[in-house]
Amino acid sequence: MATVPPGTRTPTPSPSAAGGAGPLLRAWREQRRVSQLELALRAGSSARHISFVETGRARPSEEMVLRLAEHLDVPVRERNALLLAAGYAPRFPETPLDDPALGALREGIEQLIGGFEPYPALVVNALYDVVAANSGVLQLLDGVPQDLLEPPLNTMRLTLHPRGLAPRIRNLRQWRGHLLAQMERHIALRRSEPLRALYEEVAAYPVPASAREGEEAEEVAAYFALPMRIEHRGRTLSFVSSVSTFNTPMDVTVAELAVETLLPADPATAEYLQSQVA
Known part of the structure; x- marks a missing residue:
């Protein structure tokens, strides 16, 4: 049996990340068909704060970005992209399989x-x-x-x-x-x-x-x-x-x-x- 490692890649946010994490979070929320209120209840926040984050009026903390990503079932690679868009360092490494x-x-x-x-x-x-x-x-x-x-x-x-x-x-x-x-x-x-x-x-x-x-x-x-x-x-x-x-x-x-x-x-x-x- 042979093992072939995937190449190491640096996570890059989509073009919409230029406006910060808000547009990306809104896109994931809409894709998951979750309302702002429902997401707020899941994440222990308020619908008003979620709205402010999505429109760029509030900058979410690193912990909040990760919490929202978890409740939206965002893939690990895209969680790094969300962190980058919010101005934080990626949290999850991408280690080659042969490492x-x-x-x-x-x-x-x-x-x-x-x-x-x-x-x-x-x-x-x-x-x-x-x-x-x-x-x-x-x-x-x-x-x-x-x-x-x-x-x-x-x-x-x-x-x-x-x-x-x-x-x-x-x-x-x-x-x-x-x-x-x-x-x-x-x-x-x-x-x-x-x-x-x-x-x-x-x-x-x-x-x-x-x-x-x-x-x-x-x-x-x-x-x-x-x-x-x-x-x-x-x-x-x-x-x-x-x-x-x-x-x-x-x-x-x-x-x-x-x-x-x-x-x-x-x-x-x-x-x-x-x-x-x-």
């Missing part, structure tokens, strides 16, 4: 996804680039053209590209819809332009003619969750996906990592994967 300070995290990740074998498991960053993967994932990539496997490996490109896994996914239209909807939710949460660019790229990929929408609904009807049904060495394997993140992260890199595991969706898939290590 010695994250050695325990890397070891824990490797043990976690290694212990999940023979089932596929991987770790991705905020742009769905693979930073770690176990042998179960590598097995599924068998036959993918080498140019699509050049680092950084991106799970969305690998899955939806017409020369990637897409032609092998039996219920591609449904699985594609699930992945694009997931990306849309993350764009709304993070307001990331690179993520939006990735979404526009993969959403424009043509759907292979082999995708048969009429058969897909019938095939997946008996499953307890929407599976990915993929052809592999002459048989169809079915997986359901589970995604987990780190709780209360204090580092941007850690906050943007997600562990995805692919669980067998039927006994036949589980038996086949177990047979590969017997």
Whole structure:
């Protein structure tokens, strides 16, 4: 298993940060559909003070910026941007994954996804680039053209590209819809332009003619969750996906990592994967 560290980046506020933290806080509040009064109650403040902060009539304290960001569920990277816009130093570091300070995290990740074998498991960053993967994932990539496997490996490109896994996914239209909807939710949460660019790229990929929408609904009807049904060495394997993140992260890199595991969706898939290590 190889680990690829994301590059170190300095948090930069959006152009609207020129007017201080107020416009940014208002934008996050409106996006979360929270009223000034509701936010004030959550943060132990007053609607009047929230209004003054948003219009620039009051400069929030560093503690208030962080409190409001927490109650608005602002991503860690964007909390740094809010602090910068308010005139404070960023609070959360962005440590490269190969830094010695994250050695325990890397070891824990490797043990976690290694212990999940023979089932596929991987770790991705905020742009769905693979930073770690176990042998179960590598097995599924068998036959993918080498140019699509050049680092950084991106799970969305690998899955939806017409020369990637897409032609092998039996219920591609449904699985594609699930992945694009997931990306849309993350764009709304993070307001990331690179993520939006990735979404526009993969959403424009043509759907292979082999995708048969009429058969897909019938095939997946008996499953307890929407599976990915993929052809592999002459048989169809079915997986359901589970995604987990780190709780209360204090580092941007850690906050943007997600562990995805692919669980067998039927006994036949589980038996086949177990047979590969017997």
